[in-house]
Amino acid sequence: MGIKIVQRHGKSLKDKLYIPAIVGGMKTTFTHFKKNLGDVSNLRTMQYPEVQPTDITERYRGVHRLTKWEDESEKCVACYMCATACPAQCIFIDAEERFDGVAEKRPKEFKIDLLECVFCGYCVEACPCDAIRMDTGIFSFTASKREDFVVDKERLMSHERSKDFDDE
Template identity: 90%
Template sequence: MGIKIVPRHGKSLKDRLYLPAIAGGMKTTFTHFVKNLKDTSNLKTLQYPEVQPTDLTDRYRGVHRLTKWEDGSEKCVACYMCATACPAQCIFIDAQERFDGVAEKRPKQFKIDLLECVYCGYCVEACPCDAIRMDTGIFSFTGSKREDFLVDKDYLMSNERSKDFNND
């Protein structure tokens, strides 16, 4: 009736204990350990954060930033497209009315939980106003408590584009 019986390999006790596989893995690990202990010049280790990686491409995504108009106001019109496109659901926007004639709405609050963010860039692609970008060049964001990773509109607007990136 469509049931396929697959025979189990390794009938002996030695095969069922996986001892040859464990010994083979330990042999490989010990071989690498001894080789690296004799010649440490081939180790590919960076003393991060003092030494920054040099193999990052221009398309590498860093911490978010909100872009501004020439007068210093945010370009975001609180359309919720970035929050809708976000698969991690880590973008939180609270809109308010805008009276300066630039747009109808603006974000009263704009928060991103960087611990939840998967840095996929969907928010950047979804934004119709080019208001959010991930070209700051900040690739490691550290904090001592969870609240440090919930960034708000003021932080996002203070981030500048990294000089290393050629994004427009």
């Protein structure tokens, strides 16, 4: 009937105890430990955050920013395209009516949860107004509370374009 019988490995007592695998792993660990203890110049350790990484490519997607018009108002028209395209569903927008004639509406609230964000860039690609970008060059962000990772509209608009992206 086309049934293939596959023999199961690990039937011996030696394989069931996992002792040889553990000993082999410990042997590898202690070999590296002994080698690195004698010559620390081979270690690839960086004193972060005092020393920042230099091997980040120019294609890296940093933290988001919202772009502005010349009059410092946001370009976002609260179309929800970025929130719809986001696979992590970490963008939250609450729209309000806009009376300055630039657009029909604008975001009353615009929040991005950076702990849920996967930094895929789909929000940037989906935005029809070029209102959201990921060119800040900020690759490291820390906080002591979860709430500090939820970035609001004011903070997103305060992020500047990184000087590394100016030549594009």
